[in-house]
Amino acid sequence: MPDSHDMLFRTLADPTRRAIFERLCRDGELTVGALTAQAGVSQPAVSKHLGVLKQAGLVRDRQAGRQTHYSAQLGALSPLIDWTSQMAGFWEARFDDLEDLLARMDQ
DSSP: OHHHHHHHHHHHHHHHHHHHHHHHHOOSSHHEEEHHHSSSSOOOHHHHHHHHHHHTTTTTEEEETEEEEEEGGGGHHHHHHHHHHHHHHHHHHHHHHHHHHHHHHHH
């Protein structure tokens, strides 16, 4: 699991890749051309970012004639969702312990 966490964090750490992924989540399936129009980077750069997103399992591609359509794969985020849930539980327990300590100190 740590390898999948690392890959997802590294992939989504890049602001351009994150923006492309977010756009696919919001807008659904899009072509490279549609993504390039608002990405602020060149078409080859968008294609390269899509390749990294695809390798991480965050996007899927589908050929339709001469165009490739990309869509977000939200299920690929499940390792990160699991990790953040574990971390939330960890910190909630720590805050509960701190609250107990502060209550004892006030007595």
